[in-house]
Amino acid sequence: MKKVYFDHTAGMPVDPQVFEAMKPYFNHFYSNPSSLHSSAQEVRRGLQNAREEVSELIGAKNGEEIFFTSCATESNNWAIRGVASRNRDRGKHIITTTIEHMSVMNVCKYLIKQGYKVSFLPVDNYGLVDLEALQKELTDDTILVSVMYANGEIGTIEPVKEISEVVHDKGVYLHVDATAAAGQVPIDVVKEGIDLLTLSSNDMYGPKGAGALYVKSGTRLEPLIFGGGQERGLRSGSENLPGIVGMGRAAVIAKARMRKERSRLTKLRNTFINGLLETISYSFLNGHPTKRLPNNVAVRFSFVEGESMLLNLDIAGVAASSGSACTAKTLEPSHVLRAIGLKHEEAHGSLLFTLGRQNSEEDVGYVLDLLPDIVKRLRVMSPLTPKEVKESV
Amino acid sequence: MYSEKVMEHFRNPRNVGEIPDADGVGTVGNPVCGDVMAIYIKVKDNHINDIKFKTFGCGAAIATSSMITELAKGKSLDEALKITRNDVADKLDGLPSIKMHCSNLAADALHEAVKDYRKRQEKHQNG
Numbered sequence: 001m002k003k004v005y006f007d008h009t010a011g012m013p014v015d016p017q018v019f020e021a022m023k024p025y026f027n028h029f030y031s032n033p034s035s036l037h038s039s040a041q042e043v044r045r046g047l048q049n050a051r052e053e054v055s056e057l058i059g060a061k062n063g064e065e066i067f068f069t070s071c072a073t074e075s076n077n078w079a080i081r082g083v084a085s086r087n088r089d090r091g092k093h094i095i096t097t098t099i100e101h102m103s104v105m106n107v108c109k110y111l112i113k114q115g116y117k118v119s120f121l122p123v124d125n126y127g128l129v130d131l132e133a134l135q136k137e138l139t140d141d142t143i144l145v146s147v148m149y150a151n152g153e154i155g156t157i158e159p160v161k162e163i164s165e166v167v168h169d170k171g172v173y174l175h176v177d178a179t180a181a182a183g184q185v186p187i188d189v190v191k192e193g194i195d196l197l198t199l200s201s202n203d204m205y206g207p208k209g210a211g212a213l214y215v216k217s218g219t220r221l222e223p224l225i226f227g228g229g230q231e232r233g234l235r236s237g238s239e240n241l242p243g244i245v246g247m248g249r250a251a252v253i254a255k256a257r258m259r260k261e262r263s264r265l266t267k268l269r270n271t272f273i274n275g276l277l278e279t280i281s282y283s284f285l286n287g288h289p290t291k292r293l294p295n296n297v298a299v300r301f302s303f304v305e306g307e308s309m310l311l312n313l314d315i316a317g318v319a320a321s322s323g324s325a326c327t328a329k330t331l332e333p334s335h336v337l338r339a340i341g342l343k344h345e346e347a348h349g350s351l352l353f354t355l356g357r358q359n360s361e362e363d364v365g366y367v368l369d370l371l372p373d374i375v376k377r378l379r380v381m382s383p384l385t386p387k388e389v390k391e392s393v
Numbered sequence: 394m395y396s397e398k399v400m401e402h403f404r405n406p407r408n409v410g411e412i413p414d415a416d417g418v419g420t421v422g423n424p425v426c427g428d429v430m431a432i433y434i435k436v437k438d439n440h441i442n443d444i445k446f447k448t449f450g451c452g453a454a455i456a457t458s459s460m461i462t463e464l465a466k467g468k469s470l471d472e473a474l475k476i477t478r479n480d481v482a483d484k485l486d487g488l489p490s491i492k493m494h495c496s497n498l499a500a501d502a503l504h505e506a507v508k509d510y511r512k513r514q515e516k517h518q519n520g
Contacts (some may be wrong), residue, residue, distance in 0.1 A: 207407075248429055303449065303452050304449065305427050305428075305449055305451055305454075306427075306452065307451035307452055307455075308403070308452055308455055310405060311395075311400075311452045311516075316406065333427070344427065345427065368470035380409070381406065381409050381447060381448060381449075381455070382429075382447060382448070382449040383420070383429055383430070383431040383447040383448065383449055384429060384449045
């Protein structure tokens with residue numbers, strides 16, 4: 001049976017070159033980079049090299065501003081708690097948005113319990129942050145604004161540079177979660193005015209279990225993890241060298257291929273989106289049509305439910321995802337889909353296809369052939385489908 | 394995640410559709426969870442002579458709807474009222490725990506359809 005993988009936001013394969021680069025760090029270069037002996041030197045070099053490689057992907061001044069972590073969730077936790085805690089004397093107000101990842105949302109909720117004040121900025125129907133609303137929320141008590149670079153669930157890319165200008169006018173730190181965006185679209189922390197940036201290794205074809213936080217030099221930040229003082233005292237714990245080296249190589253490959261891959265995926269994405277919207281009645285795009293990640297196809301279909309579409313796709317060999325509650329651990333529909341103004345039943349009818357390097361036009365064509373019949377079958381079964389729709393699809 | 398039995402009913406749901414001149418209709422649903430079910434019954438000699446369903450919902454919602462129509466067909470109305478959510482789940486070789494409350498509504502829909510039939514009968518007799 002044909003197998004098509006369209007769930008790259010949930011998990012990506014490790015690039016074969018990345019895998020090769022990692023291998024020696026399991027059983028050859030296994031020394032602790034902090035050790036004095038000469039076998040540690042090669043390991044130190046690998047670590048330093050990876051730092052430079054990651055810094056180049058995001059336009060950081062140098063590797064010294066890159067701190068490796070275990071994943072993007074840790075980076076988000078660290079950035080927010082670390083800034084909040086270190087800058088308590090300046091203020092206790094944090095601003096974020098209603099469409100952030102749970103690793104931002106739940107840290108903010110925790111900080112509220114600790115006595116901080118957090119504002120959750122609403123977004124428009126495309127998922128874009130309202131700059132005026134942001135401006136109004138900023139007070140003398142505000143110490144941090146945390147906004148994602150792009151949302152993996154609806155694909156929308158935020159106006160980071162404009163956000164940064166508003167935020168820096170007030171002398172407030174800007175943290176950006178670039179988990180979904182990094183490696184896909186060019187990011188320049190200097191030009192875009194970013195103080196802290198979260199990166200994930202697996203979201204750019206690197207191994208799981210590795211992430212990074214860019215910290216602009218001079219940023220007041222406390223550690224999240226205390227111990228032996230690795231990562232210049234800010235993130236203790238013996239370095240995960242295979243993961244770090246893998247992440248570095250993944251960053252190099254992503255940077256080298258970005259221009260070509262970005263335009264290839266954008267074309268594929270548009271074919272995919274337009275094909276679905278044209279062939280299936282009562283279908284809609286979630287997120288912004290152009291300010292959008294190249295690999296993101298987020299759509300919704302009225303009168304049908306996401307999981308039943310996914311199961312039918314899976315039966316035909318297609319791996320995709322949904323914002324539907326029934327696939328997740330909670331029963332509420334995705335907070336992101338609710339935040340862009342979708343009703344519960346609209347959110348439940350959403351599907352997410354995230355494209356990757358190995359996907360071809362043929363893969364897209366396969367789903368475009370398949371999905372109209374699936375939707376039609378489920379609509380015939382659904383009590384919500386109006387009569388005239390049943391006859392037309 | 395789902396048992397073979399659930400997937401089998403999901404792939405080939407039994408008794409899908411509407412009975413336009415149904416004797417009883419039961420609709421239950423929960424828009425937050427994303428499941429809406431409608432069960433239609435035809436009653437003859439106090440027994441469920443025909444039954445069909447329509448469901449908007451996840452795999453478990455569709456499979457439980459399909460299963461309830463099989464369980465209820467031919468049963469007396471009193472027997473139909475005794476079919477529980479657990480009976481449906483058991484017959485499907487179990488459901489994931491998160492689906493037990495939210496998507497396992499088919500028994501409720503069947504009970505509503507029987508009650509609807511009885512209400513109509515009462516009205517008919519009184520009127």
